[in-house]
Amino acid sequence: MYIFDSVQKIKREFISLKKNEVSLYVCGPTVYDDAHLGHAKSALVFDLLSRVLRAEGYHVKYARNITDIDDKIIKKASELGVSIKEITDKYTEAYHVDMAHLGIQRPDIEPKATESLDAMFLMIQNLLDRGHAYQISNGDIYFDTVSDAEYLSISHRVQNEDEKQNRVLNSDEKKNSADFALWKSVNDGDISFDSPFGKGRPGWHLECSAMIEKHLACENVSKYAIDIHGGGADLLFPHHENEAAQTRCSTNHEIAAYWMHNGFVNIDGEKMSKSLGNSFFIKDALKIYDGELLRFYLLSTHYRSNFNFNDEDLLASKKRLDKLYRLKKRLFGLEVHSDMQTAFKTKLLHALKDDLNVSTALSVIDEMISSVNETLDSAGKHKELKREAMIDMAYIEELLGFGLQNPFEYFQTGVDKETREKLQELIEKRNIAKKEKDFATSDSLRDEILSYGVTIMDTPQGTFWERV
RNA sequence: GGCGCCAUCGCCAAGUGGUAAGGCCGGAGCCUGCAAAGCUUCUAUCCCCAGUUCAAAUCUGGGUGGCGCCUCCA
Numbered sequence: 001m002y003i004f005d006s007v008q009k010i011k012r013e014f015i016s017l018k019k020n021e022v023s024l025y026v027c028g029p030t031v032y033d034d035a036h037l038g039h040a041k042s043a044l045v046f047d048l049l050s051r052v053l054r055a056e057g058y059h060v061k062y063a064r065n066i067t068d069i070d071d072k073i074i075k076k077a078s079e080l081g082v083s084i085k086e087i088t089d090k091y092t093e094a095y096h097v098d099m100a101h102l103g104i105q106r107p108d109i110e111p112k113a114t115e116s117l118d119a120m121f122l123m124i125q126n127l128l129d130r131g132h133a134y135q136i137s138n139g140d141i142y143f144d145t146v147s148d149a150e151y152l153s154i155s156h157r158v159q160n161e162d163e164k165q166n167r168v169l170n171s172d173e174k175k176n177s178a179d180f181a182l183w184k185s186v187n188d189g190d191i192s193f194d195s196p197f198g199k200g201r202p203g204w205h206l207e208c209s210a211m212i213e214k215h216l217a218c219e220n221v222s223k224y225a226i227d228i229h230g231g232g233a234d235l236l237f238p239h240h241e242n243e244a245a246q247t248r249c250s251t252n253h254e255i256a257a258y259w260m261h262n263g264f265v266n267i268d269g270e271k272m273s274k275s276l277g278n279s280f281f282i283k284d285a286l287k288i289y290d291g292e293l294l295r296f297y298l299l300s301t302h303y304r305s306n307f308n309f310n311d312e313d314l315l316a317s318k319k320r321l322d323k324l325y326r327l328k329k330r331l332f333g334l335e336v337h338s339d340m341q342t343a344f345k346t347k348l349l350h351a352l353k354d355d356l357n358v359s360t361a362l363s364v365i366d367e368m369i370s371s372v373n374e375t376l377d378s379a380g381k382h383k384e385l386k387r388e389a390m391i392d393m394a395y396i397e398e399l400l401g402f403g404l405q406n407p408f409e410y411f412q413t414g415v416d417k418e419t420r421e422k423l424q425e426l427i428e429k430r431n432i433a434k435k436e437k438d439f440a441t442s443d444s445l446r447d448e449i450l451s452y453g454v455t456i457m458d459t460p461q462g463t464f465w466e467r468v
Numbered sequence: 469g470g471c472g473c474c475a476u477c478g479c480c481a482a483g484u485g486g487u488a489a490g491g492c493c494g495g496a497g498c499c500u501g502c503a504a505a506g507c508u509u510c511u512a513u514c515c516c517c518a519g520u521u522c523a524a525a526u527c528u529g530g531g532u533g534g535c536g537c538c539u540c541c542a
Contacts, residue, residue: 030540155538236537326506357482363481363482364490458504
């Protein structure tokens with residue numbers, strides 16, 4: 001397995017801290033609103049990663065957090081006059097529903113900030129004890145960035161002159177403008193939590209560091225807490241930089257051995273943002289597109305590239321996914337359960353092992369589809385070939401998470417029962433006309449069938465219709 | 469302004485030193501009563517300039533053009 005480490009900025013061979021085990025932590029959503037396509041992309045990428053690692057034989061411990069303490073949640077709750085739990089429960093559930101539609105497996109652990117406060121207190125106390133944090137007069141606790149010689153080693157940023165000047169100009173008690181809050185004290189009756197440091201709420205960077213320590217970190221094994229830490233590219237700074245600093249200074253290890261950051265999703269060439277009014281929520285996309293198609297499309301480009309979501313490309317993806325299902329149609333009826341290794345399986349995994357090279361993986365799939373179709377065309381009954389193709393298809397389902405539907409239903413989704421029956425009736429009539437070589441009638445029947453927004457195809461197995 | 473990423477066929481997109489994968493669209497053909505589906509086949513020298521090398525899309529330098537982060541963000 002090779003992984004592009006976005007901190008070292010090179011592709012590195014992946015060597016796990018513990019033999020055959022991988023700990024993976026991905027920054028999950030802040031649950032104050034519906035998830036958009038960007039959340040989908042990130043969840044999809046790391047879903048794929050965990051599948052590939054498992055296929056490689058690793059026992060994967062995958063954690064993706066739910067940030068359920070956050071100023072935006074509190075703001076929304078107070079605006080609506082409800083508890084933050086009402087907000088977070090609602091959007092956590094919505095997140096799970098969206099992810100399920102995209103075929104994303106649930107992570108092994110889904111830690112919540114509200115359930116990890118003990119770990120945060122411990123970390124803050126450690127940082128205070130070790131002289132990496134300080135409390136100011138209003139009760140806020142800050143991380144002292146100057147006390148960490150390695151600060152900025154994750155993002156490779158350099159402190160500029162402005163920031164140094166800010167330090168002097170700053171009227172508050174922060175020692176350095178780059179210092180960030182570990183604990184915000186709250187005295188104004190806002191929603192807050194009790195802590196050894198007084199009432200308040202944790203800084204958002206702290207949540208992830210603490211949850212990693214609590215749920216994933218392996219002690220005394222190496223100089224790293226976990227194997228892989230992932231998230232969106234925008235999290236590299238300041239979020240991950242600060243996470244790394246907190247962990248480094250409060251424990252005896254660095255936070256992660258490998259860092260992975262996925263690229264952004266843009267809509268028709270524009271950045272998704274609320275101010276532009278083009279946030280594309282998953283639940284809205286699902287009203288138009290099949291979840292599996294969205295999975296296929298969002299996964300079709302390398303995870304590190306930025307992704308430009310648009311209808312034209314999505315249609316091309318649909319046609320590509322259709323090919324897979326057409327082959328599945330041809331193989332329909334065959335039941336195969338086998339762990340048999342095939343050349344295809346080896347090639348597919350090999351592609352994905354290379355930093356999740358999905359493009360190559362898809363080309364391997366396309367070539368398999370073409371090759372099987374070709375053989376099937378040239379010499380009808382190839383039982384062994386069909387069996388092997390079925391095994392290969394099952395592997396695609398397992399590794400990439402698409403191709404799971406019944407192939408006939410896949411092409412017919414969204415057509416009601418009444419129409420189905422009508423179509424079946426028309427097809428039978430047409431087949432009779434065809435048999436009698438009454439092509440004028442059969443063609444007019446076909447026109448009628450087409451008017452239902454479907455297309456038909458005559459095959460050796462009979463006549464089938466598909467939604468256009 | 470600081471740090472960084474990217475530029476490959478009409479479109480999407482791999483390849484990162486050894487002579488350009490794959491998909492969509494399009495052309496031609498096979499199959500088909502005609503279609504559809506499937507199959508066969510055709511279509512790029514890699515933004516520009518200079519350099520390194522036996523050899524560069526791949527490395528170096530300089531342009532040009534996109535984009536990201538630096539504030540909450542997947």
